Amino acid sequence: xxxxxxxxxxxxxxxxxxxxxxxxxxxxxxxxxxxxxxxxxxxxxxxxxxxxxxxxxxxxxxxxxxxxxxxxxxxxxxxxxxxxxxxxxxxxxxxxxxxxxxxxxxxxxxxxxxxxxxxxxxxxxxxxxxxxxxxxxxxxxxxxxxxxxxxxxxxxxxxxxxxxxxxxxxxxxxxxxxxxxxxxxxxxxxxxxxxxxxxxxxxxxxxxxxxxxxxxxxxxxxxxxxxxxxxxxxxxxxxxxxxxxxxxxxxxxxxxxxxxxxxxxxxxxxxxxxxxxxxxxxxxxxxxxxxxxxxxxxxxxxxxxxxxxxxxxxxxxxxxxxxxxxxxxxxxxxxxxxxxxxx
Amino acid sequence: xxxxxxxxxxxxxxxxxxxxxxxxxxxxxxxxxxxxxxxxxxxxxxxxxxxxxxxxxxxxxxxxxxxxxxxxxxxxxxxxxxxxxxxxxxxxxxxxxxxxxxxxxxxxxxxxxxxxxxxxxxxxxxxxxxxxxxxxxxxxxxxxxxxxxxxxxxxxxxxxxxxxxxxxxxxxxxxxxxxxxxxxxxxxxxxxxxxxxxxxxxxxxxxxxxxxxxxxxxxxxxxxxxxxxxxxxxxxxxxxxxxxxxxxxxxxxxxxxxxxxxxxxxxxxxxxxxxxxxxxxxxxxxxxxxxxxxxxxxxxxxxxxxxxxxxxxxxxxxxxxxxxxxxxxxxxxxxxxxxxxxxxxxxxxxxxxxxxxxxxxxxxxxxxxxxxxxxxxxxxxxxxxxxxxxxxxxxxxxxxxxxxxxxxxxxxxxxxxxxxxxxxxxxxxxxxxxxxxxxxxxxxxxxxxxxxxxxxxxxxxxxxxxxxxxxxxxxxxxxxxxxxxxxxxxxxxxxxxxxxxxxxxxxxxxxxxxxxxxxxxxxxxxxxxxxxxxxxxxxxxxxxxxxxxxxxxxxxxxxxxxxxxxxxxxxxxxxxxxxxx
Numbered sequence: 001x002x003x004x005x006x007x008x009x010x011x012x013x014x015x016x017x018x019x020x021x022x023x024x025x026x027x028x029x030x031x032x033x034x035x036x037x038x039x040x041x042x043x044x045x046x047x048x049x050x051x052x053x054x055x056x057x058x059x060x061x062x063x064x065x066x067x068x069x070x071x072x073x074x075x076x077x078x079x080x081x082x083x084x085x086x087x088x089x090x091x092x093x094x095x096x097x098x099x100x101x102x103x104x105x106x107x108x109x110x111x112x113x114x115x116x117x118x119x120x121x122x123x124x125x126x127x128x129x130x131x132x133x134x135x136x137x138x139x140x141x142x143x144x145x146x147x148x149x150x151x152x153x154x155x156x157x158x159x160x161x162x163x164x165x166x167x168x169x170x171x172x173x174x175x176x177x178x179x180x181x182x183x184x185x186x187x188x189x190x191x192x193x194x195x196x197x198x199x200x201x202x203x204x205x206x207x208x209x210x211x212x213x214x215x216x217x218x219x220x221x222x223x224x225x226x227x228x229x230x231x232x233x234x235x236x237x238x239x240x241x242x243x244x245x246x247x248x249x250x251x252x253x254x255x256x257x258x259x260x261x262x263x264x265x266x267x268x269x270x271x272x273x274x275x276x277x278x279x280x281x282x283x284x285x286x287x288x289x290x291x292x293x294x295x296x297x298x299x300x301x302x303x304x305x306x307x308x309x310x311x312x313x314x315x316x317x318x319x320x321x322x323x324x325x326x327x328x329x330x331x332x333x334x335x336x337x338x339x340x341x342x343x
Numbered sequence: 344x345x346x347x348x349x350x351x352x353x354x355x356x357x358x359x360x361x362x363x364x365x366x367x368x369x370x371x372x373x374x375x376x377x378x379x380x381x382x383x384x385x386x387x388x389x390x391x392x393x394x395x396x397x398x399x400x401x402x403x404x405x406x407x408x409x410x411x412x413x414x415x416x417x418x419x420x421x422x423x424x425x426x427x428x429x430x431x432x433x434x435x436x437x438x439x440x441x442x443x444x445x446x447x448x449x450x451x452x453x454x455x456x457x458x459x460x461x462x463x464x465x466x467x468x469x470x471x472x473x474x475x476x477x478x479x480x481x482x483x484x485x486x487x488x489x490x491x492x493x494x495x496x497x498x499x500x501x502x503x504x505x506x507x508x509x510x511x512x513x514x515x516x517x518x519x520x521x522x523x524x525x526x527x528x529x530x531x532x533x534x535x536x537x538x539x540x541x542x543x544x545x546x547x548x549x550x551x552x553x554x555x556x557x558x559x560x561x562x563x564x565x566x567x568x569x570x571x572x573x574x575x576x577x578x579x580x581x582x583x584x585x586x587x588x589x590x591x592x593x594x595x596x597x598x599x600x601x602x603x604x605x606x607x608x609x610x611x612x613x614x615x616x617x618x619x620x621x622x623x624x625x626x627x628x629x630x631x632x633x634x635x636x637x638x639x640x641x642x643x644x645x646x647x648x649x650x651x652x653x654x655x656x657x658x659x660x661x662x663x664x665x666x667x668x669x670x671x672x673x674x675x676x677x678x679x680x681x682x683x684x685x686x687x688x689x690x691x692x693x694x695x696x697x698x699x700x701x702x703x704x705x706x707x708x709x710x711x712x713x714x715x716x717x718x719x720x721x722x723x724x725x726x727x728x729x730x731x732x733x734x735x736x737x738x739x740x741x742x743x744x745x746x747x748x749x750x751x752x753x754x755x756x757x758x759x760x761x762x763x764x765x766x767x768x769x770x771x772x773x774x775x776x777x778x779x780x781x782x783x784x785x786x787x788x789x790x791x792x793x794x795x796x797x798x799x800x801x802x803x804x805x806x807x808x809x810x811x812x813x814x815x816x817x818x819x820x821x822x823x824x825x826x827x828x829x830x831x832x833x834x835x836x837x838x839x840x841x842x843x844x845x846x847x848x849x850x851x852x853x854x855x856x857x858x859x860x861x862x863x864x865x866x867x868x869x870x871x872x873x874x875x876x877x878x879x880x881x882x883x884x885x886x887x888x889x890x891x892x893x894x895x896x897x898x899x900x901x902x903x904x905x906x907x908x909x910x911x912x913x914x915x916x917x918x919x920x921x922x923x924x
Contacts, residue, residue: 084567170374196373
């Protein structure tokens with residue numbers, strides 16, 4: 001077990017190192033003057049340039065510059081945004097939880113709707129209800145997420161006026177960000193209209209969560225259904241049937257857990273899709289998350305923000321993927337012990 | 344089921360219904376305590392002295408600050424604000440302002456005032472942009488574009504404190520547009536006490552980032568690209584004044600104050616002050632600017648009720664807003680003018696007959712329909728109807744191709760004569776599509792035997808070439824900062840405006856400049872209006888430019904908002920606006 005943990009840790013550290021090198025080199029790969037890209041300042045004369053270069057350690061060899069950069073990353077000094085002038089750590093600290101929150105709820109929706117439906121369809125495979133569920137999930141899965149979100153906006157916001165179309169909560173509420181998750185923050189806050197604020201936040205969450213969640217649910221249904229059908233055709237199921245077990249007993253004793261195992265590693269892949277989709281949907285719903293924030297940074301050529309944004313998003317994705325994989329490894333004894341860790 | 348149980352169930356149901364309806368009312372009540380305005384962009388600063396963009400003045404001028412004087416949005420006349428009355432000396436050089444007492448600055452989380460507004464604040468606010476030696480002059484860059492463009496600082500000899508509530512300003516030259524300049528969005532009054540406190544702390548530039556003023560709302564927080572939050576100013580002087588009046592008290596026995604009060608009520612569109620204590624309309628506690636750069640998203644938010652009002656609806660969205668029953672589209676002629684200017688320094692355009700001929704060749708009404716989609720009024724003179732000097736019966740050119748041909752032939756212009764029409768490359772309210780307008784004019788000119796070519800560059804190059812006078816004629820316009828006619832006539836056509844690049848006709852007439860200067864020598868509005876009538880006559884005869892249109896200003900808001908008014912003189916204002924149940 002310790003060996004596995006060590007393997008995963010080295011994998012994690014090495015991947016982060018590669019990412020850090022990539023994000024570090026971005027400053028030199030962006031078009032234009034490296035110093036301007038890094039500082040957002042245009043030096044007026046050579047003296048100023050030299051002073052700035054010294055301050056940002058640009059006068060030293062690349063390798064030292066990299067260690068300086070990596071050191072700053074580690075201690076949390078991520079630099080400042082050109083456009084807002086705020087520390088990037090603070091900005092990412094506000095934007096990132098908003099995206100994770102959205103992705104979490106969508107994931108929950110996929111788990112609690114997708115898996116049961118997938119089981120149902122798998123058990124009743126090739127029946128009418130299975131075909132219905134399968135058709136619906138393939139259709140939903142084929143929707144481009146931005147188009148689906150726009151459709152939801154058009155119907156539920158503009159036509160039916162049932163849900164708001166932008167932001168996390170009405171700006172009239174003053175919620176202090178503590179955890180970064182809006183629903184938790186409302187519960188922690190001491191505002192007067194807590195219930196009202198909670199409802200308001202839920203109504204703001206509904207459409208973006210649904211548009212990401214629906215697509216994740218669809219793929220979850222398909223994965224689960226496939227896995228259940230596979231398990232159903234295993235010899236031990238045939239053996240159980242021949243022993244005269246009832247279909248409920250077969251389902252609970254043999255199918256449920258065995259079908260779940262192959263789903264877990266696939267879920268790790270889902271996380272990436274989920275976060276990418278969340279970033280796309282954010283811009284449509286003006287959700288103040290990391291995707292929206294990165295797009296603004298691209299528009300305004302805020303290079304330090306782009307660098308840190310890329311680093312932050314990939315770190316989150318890699319951490320989650322490795323954690324899910326590790327978890328998977330721990331609960332699944334059938335996997336080879338010395339199998340190499342992968343991202 | 345026993346009778347008692349039914350009864351109990353029924354009563355339970357009743358209570359539940361009651362609670363539900365109460366909750367609904369609570370919800371409504373809470374949402375009515377805040378106004379959300381979808382603004383189009385980030386303000387550059389929270390001090391409108393430093394920036395002339397409308398985004399900055401929308402976010403600061405009328406929300407956070409007051410001026411010494413205000414424009415009445417209906418008549419365009421100057422009415423009292425922080426100055427309750429004023430006196431102008433006979434020679435027109437000395438202005439004495441009597442200041443209002445009991446006006447409080449905002450109490451915020453970064454500043455608590457210990458004294459109320461007095462003469463020191465006025466002197467500080469004016470001296471900051473006027474004197475280069477002032478300790479605050481160079482804080483935040485030291486540029487005061489509005490005051491620089493009209494050269495006001497050079498014309499003020501002194502600003503003096505007579506007593507705590509009396510200030511005297513002495514000018515070097517007579518300038519009857521002086522009061523109008525003090526009433527613009529940019530002439531706000533800052534707190535001297537706050538400035539001193541910041542200077543002591545060594546953070547003077549905070550004065551423009553964390554603003555303190557006397558206006559109806561106080562600053563709470565700002566997040567770039569997201570929102571600006573304001574809270575109600577509990578001691579706002581206009582609110583207190585109305586309260587005092589309803590209680591039958593008279594705060595200050597001052598006639599000027601009384602008239603100011605009446606003006607104020609008119610401005611709020613409220614018949615009697617008794618309505619002020621109407622239990623149904625909760626007080627607006629919060630004002631929020633939701634920064635939404637995309638115009639379509641602003642409209643969508645307005646439709647779903649996430650915004651109560653929006654800035655600048657696009658021309659193409661106006662129809663949508665008109666068809667929605669729960670939205671109001673307010674429109675008013677704006678303080679702007681779109682025109683077709685001839686380069687009068689280039690032959691043959693130095694000949695007024697040729698200019699008249701070209702003017703007669705075009706049909707302005709068609710241009711209004713095709714380019715402005717009827718969201719503009721036909722311009723006869725430079726002044727729009729919102730200005731007090733507007734002349735309703737001014738002479739106007741008429742569509743007459745026969746006359747145009749005759750004039751051209753008499754002036755010796757041959758058939759097939761060619762000229763250029765420069766069309767500005769950007770979209771402005773006074774001319775939303777200059778290229779299209781140029782194409783239409785091209786057709787009209789072909790009918791009278793003139794071949795026109797359309798010229799356009801990117802905006803910066805375009806303006807540079809215009810200043811160099813490379814054009815034959817140009818389609819462009821002007822938006823004014825205040826209702827004073829001098830703000831139109833002087834920058835657009837006076838000799839002095841040729842080098843600064845606002846006189847697109849490159850036209851210089853001594854008669855014209857003399858009339859304009861005469862008009863500034865008097866404070867009598869009747870007299871000034873009479874002079875501007877002569878100016879209009881002169882312009883009609885010489886026709887250095889053809890006035891085409893005054894575009895409307897639009898504001899879209901939800902019907903729940905009461906007391907929203909378009910302010911033709913500058914930014915949006917939310918003081919006195921309420922949300923009804």
